[in-house]
Amino acid sequence: MLAYAFRRLLLAVPLLIGITFVSFVVIHLAPGDPAEMQTGDLSAEAKRAYEQLKTEFGLDKPLYVQYWNWLTRLIRLDLGRSFAPHGRPVLTMIGERLPITLLLNIVEMLIIVALAVPIGVLSATRQYSTFDKVTTIFVFVGFATPDFWLALLLMILFGIQLGWLPISGLRSMNWEYMSFWQQQWDFLSHLLLPILVATFGGLAGFSRYMRQSMLEVIRQDYIQSARAKGLAERVVVGKHALRNALLPIVTILGLSLPGLIGGSVIVEWIFAIPGMGQLMVQAAFERDYPVLMGNLVIVSALTLCANLAADLAYSFVDPRIRVSRRRR
Amino acid sequence: MKHRSLARLGAALALVGLAAGCSGEAAVTDGKVGANTPAYGDTLIEASIGNVSSLIPNITSDQASREVGSFMYSGLVTVGRDLEIVPELAKSWAFSKDCLTLDFKLHDSVRWHDGAPFTANDVVFTWETTVNPKTPSPYRSDFQDVERVEALDPYTVRVTYKRPYAKALLSWGLSILPRHLLERFVKEGKLKDAPQNWSAPVGTGPYRFKEMKSGEKVVVVANQDYFKGRPNISRIVYRIIPSQATIFLELKARGVDIASLTALQYKRQTEYPAFQKNYNKFRYPGTGYTYLGFNLKDPRFADRRVRLAFAHAINKKELLDGVVLGLGREATGPFRPGTWADNPNVKGIPYDPKKAVALLAEAGWTTRNDQGLLVKDGRPFTFELLTNQGNDERKKIAEIVQASLRDLGIGVEIRILEWAALLKEHVKKRSFDAMILGWGTGADPDQYVVWHSSQTGPDELNHISYKNREVDALLEAGRASCVQADRTRFYHRLHEVLAEDQPLVFLYWRDVMPAVSGRVFGIDPGPAGIRWNRDEWFVPKYLQRYTAG
Numbered sequence: 103m104l105a106y107a108f109r110r111l112l113l114a115v116p117l118l119i120g121i122t123f124v125s126f127v128v129i130h131l132a133p134g135d136p137a138e139m140q141t142g143d144l145s146a147e148a149k150r151a152y153e154q155l156k157t158e159f160g161l162d163k164p165l166y167v168q169y170w171n172w173l174t175r176l177i178r179l180d181l182g183r184s185f186a187p188h189g190r191p192v193l194t195m196i197g198e199r200l201p202i203t204l205l206l207n208i209v210e211m212l213i214i215v216a217l218a219v220p221i222g223v224l225s226a227t228r229q230y231s232t233f234d235k236v237t238t239i240f241v242f243v244g245f246a247t248p249d250f251w252l253a254l255l256l257m258i259l260f261g262i263q264l265g266w267l268p269i270s271g272l273r274s275m276n277w278e279y280m281s282f283w284q285q286q287w288d289f290l291s292h293l294l295l296p297i298l299v300a301t302f303g304g305l306a307g308f309s310r311y312m313r314q315s316m317l318e319v320i321r322q323d324y325i326q327s328a329r330a331k332g333l334a335e336r337v338v339v340g341k342h343a344l345r346n347a348l349l350p351i352v353t354i355l356g357l358s359l360p361g362l363i364g365g366s367v368i369v370e371w372i373f374a375i376p377g378m379g380q381l382m383v384q385a386a387f388e389r390d391y392p393v394l395m396g397n398l399v400i401v402s403a404l405t406l407c408a409n410l411a412a413d414l415a416y417s418f419v420d421p422r423i424r425v426s427r428r429r430r
Numbered sequence: 431m432k433h434r435s436l437a438r439l440g441a442a443l444a445l446v447g448l449a450a451g452c453s454g455e456a457a458v459t460d461g462k463v464g465a466n467t468p469a470y471g472d473t474l475i476e477a478s479i480g481n482v483s484s485l486i487p488n489i490t491s492d493q494a495s496r497e498v499g500s501f502m503y504s505g506l507v508t509v510g511r512d513l514e515i516v517p518e519l520a521k522s523w524a525f526s527k528d529c530l531t532l533d534f535k536l537h538d539s540v541r542w543h544d545g546a547p548f549t550a551n552d553v554v555f556t557w558e559t560t561v562n563p564k565t566p567s568p569y570r571s572d573f574q575d576v577e578r579v580e581a582l583d584p585y586t587v588r589v590t591y592k593r594p595y596a597k598a599l600l601s602w603g604l605s606i607l608p609r610h611l612l613e614r615f616v617k618e619g620k621l622k623d624a625p626q627n628w629s630a631p632v633g634t635g636p637y638r639f640k641e642m643k644s645g646e647k648v649v650v651v652a653n654q655d656y657f658k659g660r661p662n663i664s665r666i667v668y669r670i671i672p673s674q675a676t677i678f679l680e681l682k683a684r685g686v687d688i689a690s691l692t693a694l695q696y697k698r699q700t701e702y703p704a705f706q707k708n709y710n711k712f713r714y715p716g717t718g719y720t721y722l723g724f725n726l727k728d729p730r731f732a733d734r735r736v737r738l739a740f741a742h743a744i745n746k747k748e749l750l751d752g753v754v755l756g757l758g759r760e761a762t763g764p765f766r767p768g769t770w771a772d773n774p775n776v777k778g779i780p781y782d783p784k785k786a787v788a789l790l791a792e793a794g795w796t797t798r799n800d801q802g803l804l805v806k807d808g809r810p811f812t813f814e815l816l817t818n819q820g821n822d823e824r825k826k827i828a829e830i831v832q833a834s835l836r837d838l839g840i841g842v843e844i845r846i847l848e849w850a851a852l853l854k855e856h857v858k859k860r861s862f863d864a865m866i867l868g869w870g871t872g873a874d875p876d877q878y879v880v881w882h883s884s885q886t887g888p889d890e891l892n893h894i895s896y897k898n899r900e901v902d903a904l905l906e907a908g909r910a911s912c913v914q915a916d917r918t919r920f921y922h923r924l925h926e927v928l929a930e931d932q933p934l935v936f937l938y939w940r941d942v943m944p945a946v947s948g949r950v951f952g953i954d955p956g957p958a959g960i961r962w963n964r965d966e967w968f969v970p971k972y973l974q975r976y977t978a979g
Contacts, residue, residue, distance in 0.1 A: 133850055134850060151566070151568060151570070154563070154566070155566060158566070186483045186484070187483045187484035187486075187489050187490045187495070187566065187622065187627075188483055188484045188485075188622065188627055188628050189622035189623070189627075190628060195644065198644050198645075199644070199645065254675060254679070257676070257679050258679065261679060261683045262679065262682050262683045265683070268685065269676065269679050269680050269683050269685055270671055270676050270679075270680060270685070271646065271647075271669065271671070271685075272646065275473060275475055275667055275976060276473075276976055276977070279977065371672050371673055372673045372675070372676055373676070374646075374669070374670065374671040374672060374673070374676055376643065376644060376645030376646040376670070380645055380672065381645065383672075384481055384645070384672075
């Protein structure tokens with residue numbers, strides 16, 4: 103088991119390097135470069151400034167040299183510095199933006215799981231019942247609704263018509279002058295709408311997976327035997343079926359881990375939440391390569407780790423996989 | 431991304447692609463600017479779609495950084511209501527007769543936000559910093575004609591120019607930087623690393639830095655020791671909200687106090703009592719105009735009568751109504767309406783299709799072929815009209831122009847191209863027939879780079895390849911003089927010549943339409959927009975909303 107984990111980890115290194123190389127090339131292929139974005143592109147003076155910035159950023163060197171420099175810095179865990187006029191370290195910038203994105207996405211993920219599992223189980227055990235049909239419709243509506251549109255509707259309803267919730271940002275403008283509990287409520291109220299929007303879309307997929315997985319399990323023979331044994335339906339579903347039905351969900355959960363960091367771009371954008379998603383989009387607009395690459399390397403490293411963790415967890419919870427591996 | 435003008439007070443011309451800054455003629459005010467008594471206090475909440483990229487405005491070129499910088503820094507001069515140059519850190523100034531030396535007398539009681547005194551040394555340092563090749567400053571070209579800058583005494587600065595430079599005075603609107611804090615960073619070429627660039631900016635401006643949350647907001651508070659007297663509004667929160675739609679919703683929910691409106695928002699979406707009660711809407715011409723430009727190397731367009739016919743054929747009033755819901759004004763030339771360079775006696779070219787037909791006939795376009803197109807020397811009059819993608823206004827204009835010219839018997843094919851491709855493949859290579867683009871203008875009227883016949887190279891801005899001796903002479907005279915009365919004369923004449931010659935068809939200046947919370951008093955919109963007297967804005971005590979200060 104340990105040897106297996108170790109081997110997978112070793113394999114992940116060249117894979118990660120491969121991913122970063124491809125990303126690096128693709129990012130640099132996009133038309134326009136950061137020096138151009140900062141100097142404009144018409145006058146002769148702008149052209150001089152442009153050449154100077156290019157040298158400063160090292161963009162005048164061949165691409166493979168640039169990549170090699172970037173890679174050698176990465177080994178020392180140095181993600182470089184932003185090309186923006188503030189020139190701050192990429193790691194600091196990510197450090198500032200990460201907490202709020204993590205908070206939002208973890209809460210969102212917990213809510214999704216907490217809702218999707220019961221919805222999935224209930225619709226599976228009562229397949230084609232009214233509940234199943236209603237949730238199916240609801241879930242597909244959620245799946246089909248664009249985030250930004252739903253966000254705007256909710257902002258208009260709760261922010262303007264009813265005036266119950268703030269529209270955007272993280273804190274009210276007089277936050278510093280509130281009491282401790284007011285501050286907590288203020289912060290929470292700013293998060294309600296973004297979480298609602300993000301959850302609504304994510305719920306759909308998850309509850310469908312859960313339903314499908316459950317449907318497969320309850321048709322198995324061992325469920326029949328459990329019923330034949332005279333166990334209560336509650337125990338059959340809740341204990342024997344659910345445990346097995348959750349297996350694929352573990353994989354999917356593992357794969358959503360990188361999403362926790364990548365952030366939901368649209369939600370952050372429209373609600374003006376200064377998280378990772380916003381940082382990434384801004385960096386893409388400004389062609390701020392170090393920030394983009396820093397983000398990418400973290401997300402891809404995490405994806406690889408999550409993949410590995412999911413595989414390991416899988417073999418841990420599912421004896422069949424362990425056995426087959428031992429035979430091989 | 432294309433929306434950047436070059437200097438805080440505007441360099442010659444912003445780049446192609448209209449910069450939507452704020453300035454122009456004070457024309458319509460829907461607001462009720464009343465006579466309440468000024469009071470100190472309250473918070474003003476502004477919103478910006480762009481991120482702040484640095485807190486030293488001398489090394490940035492984006493609008494958000496420039497606006498935030500203007501709270502905390504001051505220049506030697508600034509611009510007043512009518513875009514005239516007014517003193518700021520300098521008490522007064524004087525040019526020598528030959529316009530080659532410029533002496534500034536500085537205020538002697540100004541202190542930096544950290545308490546250190548401001549002196550002529552800081553001015554010299556700011557110049558050294560700007561021209562230092564290691565400083566990534568977009569303003570260096572403003573100082574390329576400067577021979578030296580010296581401190582004659584602690585409160586007198588002498589600038590010596592190699593040749594007369596019309597924008598000399600205006601270029602000193604540059605934010606002055608503190609030598610005692612930044613000198614060692616500049617020497618090492620590491621100005622970006624200075625704490626003043628991100629966490630602790632120090633200026634002499636009306637507001638002090640309080641805090642910044644990256645990607646969220648910048649907060650500044652009134653500088654009690656500001657040398658012109660502390661501003662009335664005690665705190666300003668500059669929020670970063672990337673989505674335009676969200677800003678508008680925040681405005682409706684009174685979460686933002688000041689924001690620009692689109693034509694549709696101005697006309698249709700804010701015309702309800704609650705909004706009108708809470709906000710004043712303002713309207714004045716923006717900094718840029720839109721035009722229909724020709725490639726004058728094409729013999730058809732080199733003929734003035736053809737260009738004039740086009741100008742007569744386009745109904746500008748209808749165009750304005752159709753494109754910007756009437757929220758703009760006809761352009762008669764390249765100078766911002768209401769500013770000193772603008773010649774109010776120049777009249778626009780009236781809509782007159784009959785005259786257009788006559789002019790074309792005069793130019794030899796008389797016979798029509800079986801498709802109804804005008805033909806000369808066996809070739810029908812058709813051309814390609816280019817504009818950039820993602821600008822709905824320009825697309826609509828192209829369609830209107832197409833329809834108007836079709837009636838005259840001219841075939842127009844519209845092509846909409848991605849910005850970079852349009853610029854690189856067509857504009858720079860001069861391979862186009864005609865195009866619809868815009869010019870942004872700065873605070874100084876010098877437009878040498880756009881109209882002078884020496885500026886027709888691939889990287890230069892005379893895209894249409896315009897050559898006119900009188901225009902050349904006027905442009906040269908205008909930029910070589912430091913006497914405004916003379917310059918006014920040159921530019922008024924230039925305006926006349928351009929209007930007669932129509933090297934391009936001047937279409938319209940689009941209006942800027944900010945909405946400002948109704949509790950803010952003292953706003954006086956002028957050609958420079960509304961922000962020129964921001965420090966005098968106030969909220970009467972009984973209307974103050976935020977107790978914070």
